[in-house]
Amino acid sequence: MNGKNQIVSIKGTRDGLTLHLDDECTFEAILGELKKKLAFNGLNEEQPLIRLTIHLGRRYLDHEQKETLKSLIREKQNLVVENIESEVISKQEALEWKENTDINPLVKTVRSGQVIDIRGDLLLIGDVNPGGKVSATGNIYVLGSLRGIAHAGVQGDQGAVIIASYMQPNQLRIADQMSRAPDYESEGVYMECGCIDETGKIRIEPLQEIIKKRPDLASFERRMLNG
Incomplete structure (x- = not known):
C-alpha cells in the first residue's frame, strides 16, 4: 500500500x-x-x-x-x-483574512490630533498633517503628503510598507520598529516607500526599488482594478 x-x-x-x-x-x-x-x-x-x-x-x-x-x-x-x-480554513478565519487584506479607501485630510486606525490596507487620498496619525494592520498608501505619523503592520506584520506621494513624516513605524524624523531640517522626498530592510530597521527607498524587492505589491494594482 x-x-x-x-x-x-x-x-x-x-x-x-x-x-x-x-x-x-x-x-x-x-x-x-x-x-x-x-x-x-x-x-x-x-x-x-x-x-x-x-x-x-x-x-x-x-x-x-x-x-x-x-x-x-x-x-x-x-x-x-x-x-x-x-x-x-473556517468561515471566521476567512473573514478575518479578508479584513486584514482589504484595501480601505479614505478621502480626507488627517489634521493634528486626529487618528485614523484601519484593519487591512489603508489608501488615504489626502494629506497627513504634522500631529496627525494613520495606522493599519496592513500597508499604508498616502496619495498626498505624509508629514505626521504612520504606523503600518500594527499587529506585527514586518512585511508591511508605507508609501507616500510626498514623504516627510514626524515618525514612521512598521510592526515594532520605529524611525523618527531627523533632528535637522530636511527636505521631503517624492514617491518614496518605507519598509523594514534585511537588518531589521526601517529604511526609506525609491518606490521603484521596493517594487523590485517586493513584487507582491503589484497585487495592490490588481485589487484596485478588480475592486
Missing part, C-alpha cells in the same frame, strides 16, 4: 517528522490508525524531543479535535506537535 492510500503516514524530514492524514476518512478512523502507528514506530522516551508537523490536506479540524490529536501524540513523550497545517 502506498502513502497516498494510507490513513496515516509518517515521514522523516531534516526538521523532524511529518504526519500526513487522509482527508477523506472519518476523524475516528484517523485516531484509531494513529494509535497503531505511534505504538509501533520504535520511538522511546529516552530519545530527544522530535518536532512533528501535521498535514491535514483538505480536512478542517476544530479546536477540540486539534487538542484531541495533540493529546494523543503527547502520550509519546518525545514527540512535540510544532505545527498543524490545512488547506482549508
